[in-house]
Amino acid sequence: MRYHVVDRDLRGLPPREQWCPICKLQHGLAIFSGCNLSHCRHIQEKLNGISLKSVREFLTREEDSIVFSLIERAKYPYNAPVYDPSYLGFTFHNHSLIELFVRETEALQAKAGRYQNPEEVPFFPEDLILPLVPPYKYPQELHPVAASVNVSTTIWHMYFDRVLPQFTSKGNDGKYAQTAEADLICLQALSRRIHYGRFVAEVKFRAAPKDYITAIKAKDSDGLMRLLTSASQEEIVKRRVEEKAKVFGQDVTLDTKGETTSNHSKYKVDPMVVYSLYSDWVIPLTKLVEVEYLLHRLD
Amino acid sequence: MRYHVVDRDLRGLPPREQWCPICKLQHGLAIFSGCNLSHCRHIQEKLNGISLKSVREFLTREEDSIVFSLIERAKYPYNAPVYDPSYLGFTFHNHSLIELFVRETEALQAKAGRYQNPEEVPFFPEDLILPLVPPYKYPQELHPVAASVNVSTTIWHMYFDRVLPQFTSKGNDGKYAQTAEADLICLQALSRRIHYGRFVAEVKFRAAPKDYITAIKAKDSDGLMRLLTSASQEEIVKRRVEEKAKVFGQDVTLDTKGETTSNHSKYKVDPMVVYSLYSDWVIPLTKLVEVEYLLHRLD
Known part of the structure; x- marks a missing residue:
């Protein structure tokens, strides 16, 4: 059966001509012997499913999604009625429009199988409906x-109480459903990024279990936090998302000759808000998820 | 009562010191006399609500939304089961997952008042539920x-049959709910842009009614299409969206020194696909909406 495992997991690897000679030889042997090609890093990464490289690529790509989602939310003003529990009144038990909207959308997306995927964490798990779709075998x-x-409640309050007022204009244009939809896309992107800390922690643990086991057994949160922290790497991430806010939030225009000109002085979302969002919330919450995950990694 | 109308509609205008002297004088008079300040273009535009300038700004901003939505959809492979009517089987009357997903999401968003807004056109109007929110007085x-x-059916087939296969990779990652959500965001952005042709036509008609009335009375679609077409302006739009696909679809990275470097050789969505989307579909369909709107403008 190892033959099938190896064969399936080789899909998506670099072309065979790029492998080292030992790998090429070993792959031939692997088909017959069940060898796991463990000396070759790119193959080993694929066999493990996640790797430091794949985790980093995921987080980098999510930055684009987060910045896009903030820019799209900033199309609409703050639109206070969306968040005002008195807006819909007693009929809805004083739930705000945004809460009802997110609860019902999550229930609908659960039917389509969204939360079968371990990368996705709902804000209102108690309302979810069983999927209508056949189960999909995620790794x-x-x-x-x-x-x-789970830090969903913290993300919810961080987004609505601290972040949203910083990058939306004051005002009310009546587009409440569009506003709620844009909020949901922001929340989903932030939640996916922050809860991906579980995968980050898992891949770091697998790479050097000995480094972590002592701290985990001692329930040493601070020690784990130190092990997980790289200030220089975090600074690169913060500066990169700031840069993405500039690149994606500029007005791209063509002059009368058809030449590209960009307005670099005015961005749709203040790049410093995005820097601070990562600095104050996204990175610390991701690390909190990592530490909490590791504390239960040996349970 | 004209006083209140003028006063309300002056919000958002340029500062008073930028007005021409006659405007400044007239505004003082307007408060007492009900003058509509009609000689001053920027005030007149505001009083009318939409203007050539505001319509152009809306369409330009929607380009960003469309390009973002395509890039976000391209995160996932094609994911054929989402579109396969046999995937969910007889229980769902052989509806595809995407059709059920869009129908139910539109019903939910209708409850939140989305389709009270005249800019928004649903794909499945027959399934809509009455809004739970108090009515909002849109202009x-x-x-x-x-x-x-309404050209929703054409947009639906254009997107799924012609456009989607061009910018998604082959494959299946099981993220069907996320895929359907990303498709819906693309569809909503494309529909809003194309159906905004009604506002484009209205503002063009108001600016020069005499030019249009003869063709409308003669039901001369070709004549209207000629009046509405500006090949040079369309070429600028097509080149601008191509440029936006390059700017928003690049990999923004920082090198080890923290300097910004961008990968211009590989984009998340092929810029030519976005150029062709506008050239072959978005611009022609918007103009079709404009012509159809004008043909009924005097009814």
């Missing part, structure tokens, strides 16, 4: 006991 | 009889 990379780490 | 800019022009 199970996370340690089951630790996978339930 | 009624469109001629009521002409406002019902």
